[in-house]
Amino acid sequence: MSLNYTKKTIDNFLHPKNSGEVKNADARADVGNMVCGDQLTFTIKVVDGKIKELKYLSFGCASNIATASVLSEKVKGMTLAQAKKFNWNEIVSDLGGLPTQKIHCSVLAVEGLQKVIAVYEKNQAKMAGKPAVAKKAVTKKVAAKKPVAKKVAIKKPVNKKLKK
Amino acid sequence: MSLNYTKKTIDNFLHPKNSGEVKNADARADVGNMVCGDQLTFTIKVVDGKIKELKYLSFGCASNIATASVLSEKVKGMTLAQAKKFNWNEIVSDLGGLPTQKIHCSVLAVEGLQKVIAVYEKNQAKMAGKPAVAKKAVTKKVAAKKPVAKKVAIKKPVNKKLKK
Amino acid sequence: MLIYLDNAATTKIDPRVFAKMKDFYFNHYGNASSIHFLGQANDLKIAECKEKVAKIFNSQPENIVFTGSATEANNFIIKGVMRANKNKGNHLIVSNIEHPCVMNSARELVAEGFELDFAPVDSKGLIKLDELAKLIRPTTVLVSIMAVNNEIGVIQDLAAISKLVHASGAYFHTDAVQAVPYLKIDIKKLNIDYLTISAHKFHGPLGVGAVFINRKIKIKALISGGGQENNLRSGTYNVPGIVGLTEALLLSYKERGEYLKKVKALRNYLWQRIKKEIPDVVLNGDFVKRTPNNLNILFRRIEGEAILMDLSFKGICVSTGSACSAVNLKVSSVLRSIGLVEDNLNSNIRFTLGKYNTKKEIDYTIKCLKDTVKRLRAFTPIK
Amino acid sequence: MLIYLDNAATTKIDPRVFAKMKDFYFNHYGNASSIHFLGQANDLKIAECKEKVAKIFNSQPENIVFTGSATEANNFIIKGVMRANKNKGNHLIVSNIEHPCVMNSARELVAEGFELDFAPVDSKGLIKLDELAKLIRPTTVLVSIMAVNNEIGVIQDLAAISKLVHASGAYFHTDAVQAVPYLKIDIKKLNIDYLTISAHKFHGPLGVGAVFINRKIKIKALISGGGQENNLRSGTYNVPGIVGLTEALLLSYKERGEYLKKVKALRNYLWQRIKKEIPDVVLNGDFVKRTPNNLNILFRRIEGEAILMDLSFKGICVSTGSACSAVNLKVSSVLRSIGLVEDNLNSNIRFTLGKYNTKKEIDYTIKCLKDTVKRLRAFTPIK
Numbered sequence A, B: 001m002s003l004n005y006t007k008k009t010i011d012n013f014l015h016p017k018n019s020g021e022v023k024n025a026d027a028r029a030d031v032g033n034m035v036c037g038d039q040l041t042f043t044i045k046v047v048d049g050k051i052k053e054l055k056y057l058s059f060g061c062a063s064n065i066a067t068a069s070v071l072s073e074k075v076k077g078m079t080l081a082q083a084k085k086f087n088w089n090e091i092v093s094d095l096g097g098l099p100t101q102k103i104h105c106s107v108l109a110v111e112g113l114q115k116v117i118a119v120y121e122k123n124q125a126k127m128a129g130k131p132a133v134a135k136k137a138v139t140k141k142v143a144a145k146k147p148v149a150k151k152v153a154i155k156k157p158v159n160k161k162l163k164k
Numbered sequence C, D: 001m002l003i004y005l006d007n008a009a010t011t012k013i014d015p016r017v018f019a020k021m022k023d024f025y026f027n028h029y030g031n032a033s034s035i036h037f038l039g040q041a042n043d044l045k046i047a048e049c050k051e052k053v054a055k056i057f058n059s060q061p062e063n064i065v066f067t068g069s070a071t072e073a074n075n076f077i078i079k080g081v082m083r084a085n086k087n088k089g090n091h092l093i094v095s096n097i098e099h100p101c102v103m104n105s106a107r108e109l110v111a112e113g114f115e116l117d118f119a120p121v122d123s124k125g126l127i128k129l130d131e132l133a134k135l136i137r138p139t140t141v142l143v144s145i146m147a148v149n150n151e152i153g154v155i156q157d158l159a160a161i162s163k164l165v166h167a168s169g170a171y172f173h174t175d176a177v178q179a180v181p182y183l184k185i186d187i188k189k190l191n192i193d194y195l196t197i198s199a200h201k202f203h204g205p206l207g208v209g210a211v212f213i214n215r216k217i218k219i220k221a222l223i224s225g226g227g228q229e230n231n232l233r234s235g236t237y238n239v240p241g242i243v244g245l246t247e248a249l250l251l252s253y254k255e256r257g258e259y260l261k262k263v264k265a266l267r268n269y270l271w272q273r274i275k276k277e278i279p280d281v282v283l284n285g286d287f288v289k290r291t292p293n294n295l296n297i298l299f300r301r302i303e304g305e306a307i308l309m310d311l312s313f314k315g316i317c318v319s320t321g322s323a324c325s326a327v328n329l330k331v332s333s334v335l336r337s338i339g340l341v342e343d344n345l346n347s348n349i350r351f352t353l354g355k356y357n358t359k360k361e362i363d364y365t366i367k368c369l370k371d372t373v374k375r376l377r378a379f380t381p382i383k
């Protein structure tokens, strides 16, 4: 089993973007992988329903750091609804593939993203005194833009690469 | 398991002494080893109760030829009684050792010697019309000259050599 | 003086292969399981080697398992497939001219409760297909029949055998150790489940073999540990060995055409002259369905080991059969299987040529051989 | 830039060893089982190598079996002794810090009906002798406890363990792969039945290991075939490999005194500076009963693989544990066995020095390590 990383993964490990903590964050969430011990802490700043800033702390391997880094770049500027639909495949394909045994890193990063958004929405709902369902329509629209077929198309070449 | 032969074994294989058949032999005998397929045919000329000439034909490996060669030299001039007591250890020690799996070659050669003497004595007995037991006393005398202890002494260093 | 005509026992390494190994020993010495760059570069190198090796046999890189020898590989397949597929059956068939590493692996399984049959060959050394067909049962799990015999160089009809074996749902292993580079084997087309090769038999390094497996069939590892080779063969990857095997294999097939022509001409020349100039000789095994490097000749009335030793003192290296049976006293079961009578079993010499032999060497060999045979026949007791 | 601090994973070959191997590859390439001069000379060479290797461990040449790796050797001993001595018992003990090749061989035997116990170690990594004593039963056949651990370099008290094991009539195996040349082991005096070594761990070639056996104890071959190694390990003798192992071993012990002094000074220097200049570090395993080439350090709050990768990009090769567990995700069972809490299991780096390391390399390593730790701790979520 290879642990060879792509150049982009390496770049993101050596020079992670948006590492650290958002000042005066709107939400914070921790996720961890029981098996490999990896941990991520996300903090987020949301302005006008869009992600203004997403940062992370990482206790994890090179690909844990790199996937969090790529994720933080990719979701910047997304609406929360878009961000909630963000798929781990997009990280993997953006990195040009990940070693099979490291795919779970991208999954953990996305899990963290979803969790921090959920915390944010809960916070918002609490502050507004009502459940956070208003943006349901937007979510659907965005989802329509990213058909499942496209995701599969991205996934395939990646898997092929990993098999080598 | 090594098949490394001593210089003397090699010499006797490459330049075997007394190979062939004794002309007008007094006796002839064949011996063979069922397992390895080796065969020896001895012919003998006896004069005044002593071995004047012993020759052999060989279908066998290098050590089969070499042991027959050494044997034919060693027993030349011996009385039949002496020759009957001839031990395979003496061939092995004379050759400076034999590979473990080739020890049986020396045994076969001695077996052949004993057989050709037996044939000779039977022939003689037949010709004289009486059993060939007259030389028993001589045999004993010779035997006394070669105590068992000495044979063991010869055998030991050989075995040590083979173990290496 | 050294004339090496024992290339079926082992071959001299090709300097180009050695140079590659050297580079890995001194410059790329990382453990391929290590995560750092020196390790991971070798991990990639192994993947590259597998790709190249797979291509030669038209298989997939992921089907290759590198081992420490062909003997290990054959033990792994025979024992590993039988032990892992007990639900399928308990019956194993091997030909009766297999190399001892297949033979003895099979015999060990009998002690474990498996059933074993031997597929016979005809007087030319070729598998009797009808007999094989009769031996196959519904419970037959594996049939192992070598591609090329190591003593007589006879080539089996792998296509026909594979078809027969698969028709009844059994799996097919072929020991192709002596087939490189004489046969071009298409694993996919021939539907071969397992195929074994050994680097030192084709001018590669000692201590490394390879086996192609069928990933769809269950198999149990022989050597377990750190989990290398997808848990099928543990132990630190022998990267210089793997690189050496790969390079040797590539070179062998790249230069195959020229080599086959040359070695066949030399071998035929040797045989023609022996036949003409030495009386009472017989060729063992088929002459046509035979690799062009092999001669196995019966010299009547004299003993093989004596011939071998006599030639050895003249600088010529030949063998009486396989190298492994040489130092114990056993006669060749291969020659017995092709029907040699007891009297002739100890009178045979194997000449196996290789890519470094020259016509001059063969001329010298013939000259010496004539002397040797004459000398030994001068005092043979056999009529 | 290449600073190699992963010598427990594998070592760079010594050019003197390589030169010897080269000579055999090109000039003495006969199959050691062949009868001709080129083969028999190698047969003698192997005997000579065994004599030399035996002397180093004060054993007998006939007790040595050369294998394709230490992994193979350990599989051979664990499985071969247990399977061959069922009349004696069915119980096996291995320590809980053994290399996976011992661990997994032992676990496989459980599936065959054998019973297995793990001997625990204390927080320093040393076998608890009283616990071991309690585990030994009348049916205990074999106890396998490594001489030196591959992750933390801790040295076991072989004399005490051997005495304990033999007191109850069991046999004793020790995996001494990481002990060369750090320990001088007297097999006779210590009454060791089986001892394993691996050439590539002491600047010898890959693809060759050796194991000392006790010829009085029954054992079953793992790899059968042509009958080499007295039928205990078949396969064409890897003569260049055997010559290489022997030469590497001789050189290692010949130059041991000087080397140990040098490597200990470097290792201690590395540890002193790390301890002083990097906060929140802990040494795993005993410092005194430890080979002088090994450091295994916990860097709190950051992940080992990230440290490793960061150093790798600076040209420094280290490891997170054993090489074989590196590419799968398993945490070190050795560190767990010495009592590291779950939180700390993923934060460790093994530095294993070798004979080619220099002070300059260590200085550079410390400089880089400080940067790496600082960088990674800058964004760790752990308090």
Ligand SMILES: Cc1ncc(COP(=O)(O)O)c(C=O)c1O
Residues within 6 Å of the ligand: C008, C069, C070, C071, C072, C074, C099, C101, C146, C148, C149, C150, C175, C177, C178, C198, C200, D234, D235, D236
């Ligand atoms: C046909 C065949 N199979 C297997 C082997 C075993 O190869 P190795 O001794 O390299 O393990 C050999 C050669 O010895 C062989 O000729």
Ligand SMILES: Cc1ncc(COP(=O)(O)O)c(C=O)c1O
Residues within 6 Å of the ligand: C234, C235, C236, D008, D009, D069, D070, D071, D072, D074, D099, D101, D146, D148, D149, D150, D175, D177, D178, D198, D200
């Ligand atoms: C203690 C120990 N035993 C056994 C082995 C196995 O050695 P190899 O991989 O060379 O077979 C190793 C190294 O991998 C080791 O460190």
